[in-house]
Amino acid sequence: MKISKVFLILVIYLTSLTVSENEAGMRIAFNDQLISNLIKWGAPQVMPLIQDLTIPDVHTSVKAGLIWIGIDITEINVGVTEFHEDDLKVDFQSPDTVEISLQQLKGKGHFKAKFSLGAIHDNESVDFTINRITIDIVIKMLTREAEGKKFPDADFTKFDIGLDFDFSLHGSAISGFINLIKPAIKGALTNTVLNTIKSQASTIMKKTFAELPEYYPIQQIGDGIALNYAFLSDPI
Numbered sequence: 001m002k003i004s005k006v007f008l009i010l011v012i013y014l015t016s017l018t019v020s021e022n023e024a025g026m027r028i029a030f031n032d033q034l035i036s037n038l039i040k041w042g043a044p045q046v047m048p049l050i051q052d053l054t055i056p057d058v059h060t061s062v063k064a065g066l067i068w069i070g071i072d073i074t075e076i077n078v079g080v081t082e083f084h085e086d087d088l089k090v091d092f093q094s095p096d097t098v099e100i101s102l103q104q105l106k107g108k109g110h111f112k113a114k115f116s117l118g119a120i121h122d123n124e125s126v127d128f129t130i131n132r133i134t135i136d137i138v139i140k141m142l143t144r145e146a147e148g149k150k151f152p153d154a155d156f157t158k159f160d161i162g163l164d165f166d167f168s169l170h171g172s173a174i175s176g177f178i179n180l181i182k183p184a185i186k187g188a189l190t191n192t193v194l195n196t197i198k199s200q201a202s203t204i205m206k207k208t209f210a211e212l213p214e215y216y217p218i219q220q221i222g223d224g225i226a227l228n229y230a231f232l233s234d235p236i
Contacts, residue, residue: 070116082106105133128167
């Protein structure tokens with residue numbers, strides 16, 4: 001028996017199937033545990049998308065006595081290095097509303113910084129360690145219509161994310177101002193990275209749902225068996 005057949009049997013086994021007496025067809029109710037497991041399975045597939053985000057350059061400045069130190073941060077990237085599915089909590093607030101939280105995500109990142117202090121300029125290439133990322137989001141399951149059919153869709157009703165990271169600077173030209181510069185960089189980077197993730201997350205999710213094919217093969221290509229998951233009415 002092929003793996004795809006085993007998966008299909010497991011899905012049927014884990015769902016509650018009831019035939020409606022008043023309507024044609026079959027009603028399928030996926031239990032919370034199955035959906036929770038699917039979310040945990042899918043989460044690692046989404047993590048690499050964060051590394052593909054284009055994070056805008058940052059310009060900020062900090063006052064040091066009577067002078068200002070200009071800070072330009074470019075080529076910012078972040079990535080997830082450690083994810084454990086057991087740390088991902090899935091809570092069903094209602095049949096169509098899911099809260100997902102993650103408290104122990106770790107990662108790493110990199111940026112280039114240019115410091116301007118009067119006529120003095122200093123450049124650094126900086127690696128940083130993400131000690132902790134906290135995520136608390138609520139997703140509302142929706143449907144979208146296309147050609148008279150209804151397809152799965154979703155949107156965020158809550159998106160809270162926290163970022164704790166650290167790095168070291170070694171440039172001699174600005175070494176005496178580290179205590180001023182480092183908090184300014186951390187604040188600017190945090191705001192930019194988190195705002196970028198928030199603004200792009202909904203776009204990525206919508207794009208993912210929109211690009212799902214109507215027929216999804218459940219066996220190897222050539223077997224001719226596929227699942228059509230379009231709905232005739234809004235699911236509950």
